[in-house]
Amino acid sequence: xxxxxxxxxxxxxxxxxxxxxxxxxxWAIWLGFAIIIAGICIYLLNPPAEYGxxxxxxxxxxxxxxxxxxxxxxxxxxAQDDKAKVKAMxxxxxxxxxxxxxxxxxxxxxxxxxxxxxxxxxxxKAAANAEKAVEAKAKADAAMAAAVTAETAAASAAFADASxxxxxxxxxxxxxxxxxxxxSAADKAKSKPVNLLTSLPLLMAxxxxxxxxxxxFMGKSVPGFLLGFIGVFVVACLATMMGGQATMxxxxxxxxAWAIIIGMLIANTVGTPKWIKPALEVEYFIxxxxxxxxxxVLFDKIIAIGIPGIFVAWVVTPIVLISTFIFGxxxxxxxxxxxxxxxxxxxxxxxxxxxxATAAACRAKKEELTLSIGLSLVFTAIMMIAMPAxxxxxxxxxxxxxxxxGGTIDxxxxxxAAGAFLGEKALYxxxxxxxxxxxxxxxxxxxxxxxxxxxxxxxxxHSVGVGEIWHRFPKFVLxxxxxxxxxxxxxxxxxxxxxxxxxxxxxxxxxxxxxxxWFFCLAFTAIGLATNFRELAxxxxxxxxxxxxxxxxxxxxxxxxxxxxxxxxIVFPEITAKI
Amino acid sequence: xxxxxxxxxxxxxxxxxVSVAVLWALFFxxxxxxxxxxxxxxHYGEVQDIYGIRSGQLYYTDVEMSQQAEINSRSTWRFTPxxxxxxxxxxxxxxxxxxSPVGKPVAAGPASGASGGVGVTGxxx
Numbered sequence: 181x182x183x184x185x186x187x188x189x190x191x192x193x194x195x196x197x198x199x200x201x202x203x204x205x206x207w208a209i210w211l212g213f214a215i216i217i218a219g220i221c222i223y224l225l226n227p228p229a230e231y232g233x234x235x236x237x238x239x240x241x242x243x244x245x246x247x248x249x250x251x252x253x254x255x256x257x258x259a260q261d262d263k264a265k266v267k268a269m270x271x272x273x274x275x276x277x278x279x280x281x282x283x284x285x286x287x288x289x290x291x292x293x294x295x296x297x298x299x300x301x302x303x304x305k306a307a308a309n310a311e312k313a314v315e316a317k318a319k320a321d322a323a324m325a326a327a328v329t330a331e332t333a334a335a336s337a338a339f340a341d342a343s344x345x346x347x348x349x350x351x352x353x354x355x356x357x358x359x360x361x362x363x364s365a366a367d368k369a370k371s372k373p374v375n376l377l378t379s380l381p382l383l384m385a386x387x388x389x390x391x392x393x394x395x396x397f398m399g400k401s402v403p404g405f406l407l408g409f410i411g412v413f414v415v416a417c418l419a420t421m422m423g424g425q426a427t428m429x430x431x432x433x434x435x436x437a438w439a440i441i442i443g444m445l446i447a448n449t450v451g452t453p454k455w456i457k458p459a460l461e462v463e464y465f466i467x468x469x470x471x472x473x474x475x476x477v478l479f480d481k482i483i484a485i486g487i488p489g490i491f492v493a494w495v496v497t498p499i500v501l502i503s504t505f506i507f508g509x510x511x512x513x514x515x516x517x518x519x520x521x522x523x524x525x526x527x528x529x530x531x532x533x534x535x536x537a538t539a540a541a542c543r544a545k546k547e548e549l550t551l552s553i554g555l556s557l558v559f560t561a562i563m564m565i566a567m568p569a570x571x572x573x574x575x576x577x578x579x580x581x582x583x584x585x586g587g588t589i590d591x592x593x594x595x596x597a598a599g600a601f602l603g604e605k606a607l608y609x610x611x612x613x614x615x616x617x618x619x620x621x622x623x624x625x626x627x628x629x630x631x632x633x634x635x636x637x638x639x640x641x642h643s644v645g646v647g648e649i650w651h652r653f654p655k656f657v658l659x660x661x662x663x664x665x666x667x668x669x670x671x672x673x674x675x676x677x678x679x680x681x682x683x684x685x686x687x688x689x690x691x692x693x694x695x696x697x698w699f700f701c702l703a704f705t706a707i708g709l710a711t712n713f714r715e716l717a718x719x720x721x722x723x724x725x726x727x728x729x730x731x732x733x734x735x736x737x738x739x740x741x742x743x744x745x746x747x748x749x750i751v752f753p754e755i756t757a758k759i
Numbered sequence: 760x761x762x763x764x765x766x767x768x769x770x771x772x773x774x775x776x777v778s779v780a781v782l783w784a785l786f787f788x789x790x791x792x793x794x795x796x797x798x799x800x801x802h803y804g805e806v807q808d809i810y811g812i813r814s815g816q817l818y819y820t821d822v823e824m825s826q827q828a829e830i831n832s833r834s835t836w837r838f839t840p841x842x843x844x845x846x847x848x849x850x851x852x853x854x855x856x857x858x859s860p861v862g863k864p865v866a867a868g869p870a871s872g873a874s875g876g877v878g879v880t881g882x883x884x
Contacts, residue, residue, distance in 0.1 A: 242834060242837075243838050246840045246841060247842070248842065249840055250840050250842030250843075251840050252840055256838070264826065264827055339843060360809050361809050364810070423815055425786070427791060428786075428813070428814075429807045430794055430814075431786075431790070433815055434814075434815020435815065436815075437815065445782075449771050449778060450768070450774075451771065473818070481829070484829045484833050486832075489832070531817075533817050565800065565803060568803075569799055591815065591816070591817070592819050592825070593813050593814045593815055593816025596810070596824050596825060600810045601799075607824060607828060608828040609832070611824055611828035611829075612829055612831075680826065684826055688820050755836065758839050758840055759832065
């Protein structure tokens, strides 16, 4: 990222009109918005009329059931599930786009399964799982019958008998768990043939040319970039393949981590080939990915779980972030402010995605980003196993445990997995809290960018004018914020249900999130291919980053647990009981 | 001599081979053995398969269950199950759902209005 060793910029910046087509930050915005506009055209302009009817019908059932019984009934859950099935990305165009952007899939023992699964192999896999699917369905049906019986008993007492209501709630929870297992088993029994060997080269050419437009205007070698891009893309595919290996779920190592690992292995052993180097455009890939990520930062999400969620995610997180940063500067006396803030954001907000956004906003060095992500990965791997085990051992309520994990474990996937370890309620609360925290990325990136321009990148005693702030401000952050604000407004105007169907399960999941995933993967591959082990070790000197992370996370654990208890059990117990 | 070897192509290739072998041993030999020894870890993997989660996923839009979780959380606030008046009283007088995580009687009552302004009447949108 930054090329000089100092955080202090002594020269004055300049801005010209030509920056709009010659600077990387602006090209990140143009390219990001080109994809966003394509997504809007595909998914938002002509939504099928039946979506509104399906959602209205489901909501009517849920409203009626909420008035009928003091707990979520079977009909309530079925209506909720029906609503979740309304997805714009399931349209024929959506499926075609998803197929084009498809990443290498999961595998167990043969890495080639990630790219190609023949019809025979798919049929054999489906047949092998068919028996399990039948068994799981039978169990789900039995659980459903028991739930119906229990709910009928509670209804026959006009829902006035607390023990019958409790019994029905328990049986319904068992049915939900069994139904989830049955769905998973049924999906495995529907194995389909896959061949990415045709789509991946097309995708590589498409993405290479897409980025090459900006390279041309920025005055860089396009043929050199395109040639090197082949190498970066191939390593990125290998990283995606490794991230999809079945055992990686135990350790929380995903595509991005593997991209760094494989890249660094190559760079520090055989060396990164010279022909690849023109394509190691780390910032270009990251910034374009971040503009797309902006579209996923939807501010209306923060009310998803009401006031408790806002307090746990939006009050605790900034306190922890700022406290950790101050602790790093004043107590630990961290040598690099950028490393300090990237670790603080990574640990307090949401791991890798927050680290990327913060690092780009404060122009941290790529080694600092790599180190922060490495720390986060190690502690996530520990916390995602240790926390649910501890919560279970001390018999902590699922909602409290879920909120605690959602607010403290870094990686979003790990939070959901740790929540699922405890049960569906914990999963729902943990994932929702984390989602609300994810949205904080926008505020964090903007705040850090402004703070760096006004307070860090200036000489002591010198004030910085508005013009100077503009010159120094990382412009891609504006694209990131604009995408976030535009999509938040669209989401708000559509309402939570239609917004979910057309934005979350359309524009975002169907296009921008997939493209963003690829761009981040390319960026991390480029980071790995350009990182030297020795340089990385220098940043770890004295173990201060580790101390910073441990102290900050300890504070986070205490504060989040306290806030979650107060909000979910003292202030809003009636809602907590209904989740 | 060792330094010279480190600088030759064969030496660097050997370093790559050793690194790959170490990673392979870690993830495909040691890892599965650790998982086999720890039932908690096995359960951790099973629930990820059931709910279609991967612990390495980056953002909430990558985790399909986040969508389901959000719908469930929003539903709780928008359509808070209150039931008939008598049922609400039963809950207030001493019942708390089996699934209820609280260790004390729940102060059940009508849904609070703190749902971000979305009420039961706002059914369709």
